[in-house]
Amino acid sequence: MASFRMIKRQFACRQMFRNVIKLSEPTLAPPLYQLQPRANSVSLASTKKILEESLSEIKNAGTWKNERIIVSKQGAQIGVEGQTSSILNFCANNYLGLSAHPEVIEASKKALDTHGAGLSSVRFICGTQNIHRELEEKLASFHGREDAILYASCFDANAGIFEVLLSPEDAVISDELNHASIIDGIRLCKAQRHRYLHKNMEDLEKKLQETSGARQRLIVTDGAFSMDGNVAPLIEICDLADKYNAIVFIDECHATGFFGKTGRGTEEYYGIEGRVDIINSTLGKALGGAAGGYTTGPKALIDLLRQRSRPYLFSNTLPPPVVASASKALDLIMQDDSLTGKVLSNTKRFRTQMVNAGFTMSGDPDHPICPVMLGDARLASNFADKMLQQGIYVIGFSYPVVPIGKARIRVQISGAHSEEDIDRAVSAFINIGRELKVIS
Ligand SMILES: Cc1ncc(COP(=O)(O)O)c(C=O)c1O
Numbered sequence: 516m517a518s519f520r521m522i523k524r525q526f527a528c529r530q531m532f533r534n535v536i537k538l539s540e541p542t543l544a545p546p547l548y549q550l551q552p553r554a555n556s557v558s559l560a561s562t563k564k565i566l567e568e569s570l571s572e573i574k575n576a577g578t579w580k581n582e583r584i585i586v587s588k589q590g591a592q593i594g595v596e597g598q599t600s601s602i603l604n605f606c607a608n609n610y611l612g613l614s615a616h617p618e619v620i621e622a623s624k625k626a627l628d629t630h631g632a633g634l635s636s637v638r639f640i641c642g643t644q645n646i647h648r649e650l651e652e653k654l655a656s657f658h659g660r661e662d663a664i665l666y667a668s669c670f671d672a673n674a675g676i677f678e679v680l681l682s683p684e685d686a687v688i689s690d691e692l693n694h695a696s697i698i699d700g701i702r703l704c705k706a707q708r709h710r711y712l713h714k715n716m717e718d719l720e721k722k723l724q725e726t727s728g729a730r731q732r733l734i735v736t737d738g739a740f741s742m743d744g745n746v747a748p749l750i751e752i753c754d755l756a757d758k759y760n761a762i763v764f765i766d767e768c769h770a771t772g773f774f775g776k777t778g779r780g781t782e783e784y785y786g787i788e789g790r791v792d793i794i795n796s797t798l799g800k801a802l803g804g805a806a807g808g809y810t811t812g813p814k815a816l817i818d819l820l821r822q823r824s825r826p827y828l829f830s831n832t833l834p835p836p837v838v839a840s841a842s843k844a845l846d847l848i849m850q851d852d853s854l855t856g857k858v859l860s861n862t863k864r865f866r867t868q869m870v871n872a873g874f875t876m877s878g879d880p881d882h883p884i885c886p887v888m889l890g891d892a893r894l895a896s897n898f899a900d901k902m903l904q905q906g907i908y909v910i911g912f913s914y915p916v917v918p919i920g921k922a923r924i925r926v927q928i929s930g931a932h933s934e935e936d937i938d939r940a941v942s943a944f945i946n947i948g949r950e951l952k953v954i955s
């Protein structure tokens with residue numbers, strides 16, 4: 516005879532089965548997959564309480580980030596949910612305006628037809644198509660390097676490189692304001708870890724002297740810093756690397772494709788092409804803006820990454836339409852450098868007018884990341900909301916993305932903006948800046 520416990524279990528199973536059947540009965544609307552909430556879970560209740568406290572802290576600090584919904588393609592002008600007219604966009608990393616370029620879209624559609632939606636595989640099992648290798652070769656040749664390896668994102672490329680390259684007998688020396696993905700990647704490696712003060716060459720030299728016993732020393736920096744729009748002092752960094760026999764890694768997410776005369780990035784900006792040893796960058800910004808990242812550098816490093824880099828080995832390959840869009844964007848950049856010239860002239864136009872109006876601008880005068888410094892988090896978010904009411908989409912950045920007390924609006928200039936677009940944005944900044952007493 517079945518025990519009481521067995522009967523109870525059978526009943527519970529039948530009940531569950533009935534729920535599933537009920538949910539999957541054909542209806543006009545897609546069936547809702549709703550589970551019964553766990554009724555009396557004390558542990559979940561206390562976890563929820565902890566989460567609610569964190570959420571309240573963020574709201575009280577004025578650093579809550581709302582996501583606005585875009586209802587159009589990415590571009591200089593976009594449709595935003597809740598807005599009746601189109602909005603001028605000044606906060607995408609769409610530096611060359613290629614994210615919705617007709618040839619980029621066409622290439623992506625074609626790849627969908629010829630190579631499918633995706634590979635359902637990591638690269639080394641059955642996820643490498645001819646177009647993946649072609650893009651790697653194209654990227655390596657664009658940067659003048661021996662080889663390149665693709666990742667699902669530059670975050671992954673940064674997460675996957677340091678652990679492979681460095682062992683406990685090595686040292687990594689990293690700028691304190693490097694991107695979060697570099698910080699995370701370095702955390703995963705077993706090398707001695709050192710940070711130098713932001714762009715401070717005396718401190719970097721001190722750290723190089725302190726690590727003289729290390730087998731290899733790797734200096735790590737963003738080429739251009741995403742929150743500040745300032746550029747690493749790459750000539751001095753490479754000189755120090757030569758002097759102390761170190762190697763240099765740069766993250767070129769905010770440089771590749773548009774910075775330097777032909778968009779080759781920070782090395783080209785300084786006229787020191789080839790001095791950096793390893794470059795990581797993204798396909799998700801100027802190069803079509805879809806997704807993806809890569810490492811380019813010595814072949815031996817790329818070969819080893821293919822064998823050992825965890826985000827490469829254990830994550831799906833890039834979808835063919837994404838590969839094709841980046842590849843086409845790269846072709847367009849290599850054919851014609853007029854777009855990079857346009858980004859630069861737009862940047863100068865914006866920065867000059869903003870400084871003349873009395874705003875405090877941060878960053879390098881040639882870089883299209885133009886932070887308008889406001890200090891207070893609430894002010895930055897309020898300012899950005901008012902800009903949207905005037906048809907200009909910008910975002911306030913506050914802690915933890917930037918240090919406390921250094922909130923700002925990060926304006927990003929694109930080659931797709933017209934001079935009138937730039938002037939309209941400046942005039943909105945001036946109106947609201949006066950209203951909120953940021954400028955007089
Ligand atoms: C400097 C820097 N490195 C890495 C990344 C990550 O790039 P991806 O979006 O390809 O993961 C970003 C993106 O914001 C970045 O700004």
